Amino acid sequence: MNVVQNIISKYPDCGRDSLIPILQDIQVTEGYLSKKSIVEVGKHLDIPVSKIFGVATFYNQFRFEPYGKYHVQVCRGTACHVLGSSTVLQELEKHLKVKAGQTTRDGVFSVEVVACIGACGLAPVICVNGEFHAKVTSQTIKEILDHYKNLGE
Amino acid sequence: MDFTININNKKLAASKGETILEVMNRNGIKVPTLCHIKDAFPTGACRMCVVEDEKTGKLITSCSFPAEPDMHIQTHSARVVESRKTIIELLLSNHPDDCLYCVRNKNCELQDLSEELHVTERRIRGVKNKANLDLSSASIVRDPEKCILCGRCVYTCEEVMGVACIDFINRGNKSVIGTAFHQGLNTSSCINCGQCIMVCPTGALTEKNHFAQIQEALNNPKKRVVVQYAPSITVSMAEELGMKPGVDINGILNAALRKVGFDHIFDSSFSADLTIMEESAELIHRIQNGGTLPMITSCCPGWVKYAEEFVPEFIPNLSSCKSPQQMMGAIIKSYFADQENLKPSDIYSVAIMPCTAKKFEAQREEMTREGISDVDAVLTTRELAKFLKLFGVDMFNIKPELVDSPLGFRSTAGKLFGASGGVMEAAIRTAYHSITGKEMVDFQVSAVRGFDGRKETKLDIDGLELGVAVVNGMANAIKLLDELKGGRRDIHFIEIMACPGGCIGGGGQHIGTSEEQLKARMAALYRIDETERIKVSHKNPEIIDLYKNFLEKPLGHKSHELLHTTYHAREVVK
Numbered sequence: 001m002n003v004v005q006n007i008i009s010k011y012p013d014c015g016r017d018s019l020i021p022i023l024q025d026i027q028v029t030e031g032y033l034s035k036k037s038i039v040e041v042g043k044h045l046d047i048p049v050s051k052i053f054g055v056a057t058f059y060n061q062f063r064f065e066p067y068g069k070y071h072v073q074v075c076r077g078t079a080c081h082v083l084g085s086s087t088v089l090q091e092l093e094k095h096l097k098v099k100a101g102q103t104t105r106d107g108v109f110s111v112e113v114v115a116c117i118g119a120c121g122l123a124p125v126i127c128v129n130g131e132f133h134a135k136v137t138s139q140t141i142k143e144i145l146d147h148y149k150n151l152g153e
Numbered sequence: 154m155d156f157t158i159n160i161n162n163k164k165l166a167a168s169k170g171e172t173i174l175e176v177m178n179r180n181g182i183k184v185p186t187l188c189h190i191k192d193a194f195p196t197g198a199c200r201m202c203v204v205e206d207e208k209t210g211k212l213i214t215s216c217s218f219p220a221e222p223d224m225h226i227q228t229h230s231a232r233v234v235e236s237r238k239t240i241i242e243l244l245l246s247n248h249p250d251d252c253l254y255c256v257r258n259k260n261c262e263l264q265d266l267s268e269e270l271h272v273t274e275r276r277i278r279g280v281k282n283k284a285n286l287d288l289s290s291a292s293i294v295r296d297p298e299k300c301i302l303c304g305r306c307v308y309t310c311e312e313v314m315g316v317a318c319i320d321f322i323n324r325g326n327k328s329v330i331g332t333a334f335h336q337g338l339n340t341s342s343c344i345n346c347g348q349c350i351m352v353c354p355t356g357a358l359t360e361k362n363h364f365a366q367i368q369e370a371l372n373n374p375k376k377r378v379v380v381q382y383a384p385s386i387t388v389s390m391a392e393e394l395g396m397k398p399g400v401d402i403n404g405i406l407n408a409a410l411r412k413v414g415f416d417h418i419f420d421s422s423f424s425a426d427l428t429i430m431e432e433s434a435e436l437i438h439r440i441q442n443g444g445t446l447p448m449i450t451s452c453c454p455g456w457v458k459y460a461e462e463f464v465p466e467f468i469p470n471l472s473s474c475k476s477p478q479q480m481m482g483a484i485i486k487s488y489f490a491d492q493e494n495l496k497p498s499d500i501y502s503v504a505i506m507p508c509t510a511k512k513f514e515a516q517r518e519e520m521t522r523e524g525i526s527d528v529d530a531v532l533t534t535r536e537l538a539k540f541l542k543l544f545g546v547d548m549f550n551i552k553p554e555l556v557d558s559p560l561g562f563r564s565t566a567g568k569l570f571g572a573s574g575g576v577m578e579a580a581i582r583t584a585y586h587s588i589t590g591k592e593m594v595d596f597q598v599s600a601v602r603g604f605d606g607r608k609e610t611k612l613d614i615d616g617l618e619l620g621v622a623v624v625n626g627m628a629n630a631i632k633l634l635d636e637l638k639g640g641r642r643d644i645h646f647i648e649i650m651a652c653p654g655g656c657i658g659g660g661g662q663h664i665g666t667s668e669e670q671l672k673a674r675m676a677a678l679y680r681i682d683e684t685e686r687i688k689v690s691h692k693n694p695e696i697i698d699l700y701k702n703f704l705e706k707p708l709g710h711k712s713h714e715l716l717h718t719t720y721h722a723r724e725v726v727k
Contacts, residue, residue: 035334039726048317049726050341053333058324064334 003029004037008044016047023056032063065103068110070148073127074100077116084137085124089113091138092126095145108149156222161229173215173226174202184228185237185266187354188303189216193312199303201266203236204228212236238270245272246279248355249298255356260664262354263301284329289337291516292345292361292509297329300357306330306349313653315628316459318343318727330357333726342462342727344627346455346651347509347533347660360509360661363530364540370501370529371414377495380410381419381481382505384563385571385656386534388677389507392663392670393538394548399673401681404553411554413544417489419560421504424481425567425579426690427699428452431716432474432576433584434707436646440617445469447622447637447644450576452476454514455651455660457720459627464634465722470647473717477570478504478511479520481560482527483715488703489560497525504531507571507659510651519718533661562695565682572675573625573655574601574608577648581612581621582689589615596688602679604654604671607633609644620644626653 001009007025011018019041026037033056042049056062074089089111093099096109103110119125122134126144133144154166160177167176172195177184187199195217203212207225212233215226227233245267252258284297304321307330311317318341322331332341350358370376387403396402410418436448451457451472460467475483482504486497504511508531514520515528532540541548556562566582569575578598585593600610601621606629612619620643624630630649637644652658657674658666687693704711 035726038333042727048311048320048342049333050317050320051311054320054322057322 004040008041014045016045019045019047019052019055020059023052023062027062030066032066034064034066063101063112065101065110066107068103069108070128071110071112073112073114073117075115075117075119075123075125075127076113077120077123079120080116080124083123083135087138088124088126088136088141091141092145095142109145156220158220158222158224158226160224160226167220171220173204173213173218173220173224176220177215177228182228184215185269186216187262187266187301188305190305190308190352193308196304199301200240201237203233205230205233234270238272241267241270241272242277243279244301245275246277247282248301249281255299256359256362257356257664261356287338288361289339290343290345290361291339291513293338293343293347293350294359294361295338296357296359297331298357299355300330301355302328302330303354304330305352305354306358309348309352313626313628314344314346314348314651315631316342316344316346319349336726340726342725344455344458344462344651345510345513345660346627348652350509350660351662351664351666353664360533360536361512362536363512363532364536364543367501367503367530367532367540370503373501375499376501377416377493377499378414378501378503379417379419379485379489380415380503380505381421381424381478381485382406382410382537383478383507383511383571383656384420384422384425384568384575385507385659385662385674385678386505386537388571388674388681389657389662390534390538392666393534396548397673398670399677401677402548404555405548405551407556408551408554409541409546409548412546412551413541415503417557419481419485420556420563420567421477421481421506422563422567422570423560423693423695424477424484425452425570425576426564426693426696427480427484427716428474428477428570429566429576429579429583429690430696430700430707431480431712432472433580433587435472435474436580436584437587438708440645447620447647448472449647449649451720452570452576453650453652454508454510456627456630456649458510458513458723459630459651461720461723462725462727467634467637468720468722471720473719475520475716475718476511476514477567478506478531479514479527479718480716482515482520483522484560484699486522486525486527487715488699497522502527502529504528505534505537506531507534507656507661508652509533509660511661519720534659535661535663559695559698562693564687564690564693564696565685566688566690567693568681569678571656572602572678573650574598574603574623574648575655575678577601577621577623577646579690580646580648581619583691584619585614586689586691588617592689596682601648604675606653611643619646621646621648623648625650625655625658627651 038052042052076085096104098104100111100113124136126133126136155169157164158167165180185201187201188196197214197217202215204215205227206213282298287295310319322329370378387401391400407418439448449470482502485502490497512531515531520527566579569579601608601623606626608623622644624633654671658671
């Protein structure tokens with residue numbers, strides 16, 4: 001039995017109303033919702049896959065790609081916003097050639113937008129695998145990314 | 154009527170559970186709607202139908218708000234008109250400005266409403282939608298930039314067709330309508346029926362156009378360009394041309410197609426007769442030899458694809474007969490080609506169909522022989538009207554002409570294919586003759602006629618009891634298939650048409666077809682059946698000749714090679 005089947009088996013006789021808890025469980029276990037697991041859930045609950053995709057994309061909590069080796073969280077809270085976090089995000093997306101919510105093709109970086117990390121004094125702030133980087137500018141972004149790239153190799 | 158409500162200072166009777174919109178429609182008060190679909194659960198998404206509740210001072214959506222006793226409603230107060238206008242202005246603010254290049258120009262609800270509400274200046278400037286065209290499907294083109302998110306396609310795909318290959322994706326201002334995982338329509342469970350196009354208010358959903366290829370073929374002196382038209386075309390084109398619904402334009406259609414430059418004009422009703430010869434023989438063969446029953450018709454390419462995707466366990470039940478379009482295509486590029494001393498590759502074969510799924514069917518691998526498609530291009534009814542305009546054909550001043558022979562003469566049984574129940578009725582007439590050797594006394598099989606989603610009856614042919622069922626609208630078919638899965642055994646023959654009403658309500662027909670127009674089309678087909686003389690496929694003299702000169706006998710060797718096909722289970726995202 002694979003991971004998804006295992007999770008589904010915990011919801012015997014379930015109906016459409018179990019869809020979100022099942023998706024949440026899958027995300028906790030696998031880190032994201034793969035196409036394969038969505039299709040499998042659809043079969044089990046007898047819900048068209050387009051419907052599940054519609055529900056899952058409605059909520060911010062669901063991801064459709066696995067996390068990268070380095071997961072970059074960009075704070076878009078008020079203080080960071082005022083100090084230019086939108087430029088930071090843009091720069092990040094430009095360098096990594098992905099959009100927020102996506103993972104680079106080599107699987108090294110993933111980008112996520114978060115509301116407020118609670119480190120407003122360090123704004124604009126990004127967090128990579130739990131490490132905080134303060135007062136980020138479009139210049140330092142590249143250095144930070146290079147740092148992790150070199151670590152990876 | 155249970156109580157009265159006050160609309161525009163007039164007392165109107167209303168029933169419990171009725172919406173304000175229903176009360177208004179019944180009394181001739183028109184308010185604009187966009188997301189509303191009759192008989193569907195209202196969403197109130199577009200808010201075009203807002204009216205003012207004078208007691209609360211609120212603007213409420215009349216499509217979803219139930220009428221209540223002593224309500225006071227204003228439908229066209231200054232505030233209401235202003236809000237409706239603003240809604241349209243907002244919808245236009247991110248809508249592409251390419252009406253002149255849009256296939257739905259002059260036939261667009263958004264355009265009509267902006268005119269009705271007197272939107273004459275660009276008051277709100279928004280960021281235009283940006284999205285990629287989805288050209289992946291053989292039948293349907295999606296242009297999400299033109300989508301106004303009314304959701305009518307989503308409803309139709311799920312509730313009417315039971316397919317649900319599209320849904321609302323994302324949220325808020327990022328909402329789009331799309332397939333699962335944003336994949337192309339071709340890998341989704343779409344069955345190409347085109348009912349989404351029929352309900353789309355704008356040009357966000359259209360059929361894939363084959364004009365350029367056809368024009369090229371017409372201009373190529375080496376190509377013999379032939380055309381066939383489906384049974385329902387002649388009775389369903391009138392609206393597209395601005396004529397009275399239900400007028401049969403058969404004669405002038407022949408003349409018009411000749412004017413355009415088609416070298417030979419064939420009637421798919423002829424190949425519908427041919428389908429009946431093969432299909433009724435197949436049915437009798439299955440009954441007498443313990444074959445898989447119930448046998449289910451395979452004329453409808455939407456249904457065939459549905460079966461391949463969702464219920465492959467019913468593939469053995471599908472009749473192995475090709476659809477009339479493909480039978481005609483095969484005969485044209487074999488028998489006709491031989492007669493005219495042509496190679497199949499010298500012929501360019503066009504089909505005019507009420508259907509977008511036929512475009513998919515024509516390019517199926519099973520429908521080619523030695524790398525050559527039996528049918529090269531398919532035009533829908535809508536496209537045909539545009540095509541005729543392109544060639545300057547004046548349909549109002551043209552003398553009717555006859556169709557070409559052979560492969561043009563039809564019985565009225567073949568013509569009935571255009572309406573739900575028609576294939577069944579035609580098959581019964583010929584099967585009766587095959588079994589008893591006699592003709593039916595009364596050809597009309599009323600039990601399978603009409604607009605009901607499901608029609609069932611039991612027939613007694615010389616002691617042989619035959620249970621038959623006719624369903625139209627995929628959602629109705631799914632219910633019947635579920636009964637079969639549950640063990641129902643009293644049905645021997647089933648006709649399934651994906652579109653509501655059959656081909657006369659097909660996804661390639663006039664956009665904005667009303668129930669009355671559908672009824673007029675069906676009545677026109679029945680009128681043809683009543684007035685003409687040859688009412689059974691097996692008495693069609695050209696069919697008799699075709700078997701004598703070429704095919705030999707139904708289910709014979711040549712038939713198997715040319716007129717029968719196979720199906721296979723399809724893996725799609727569903």
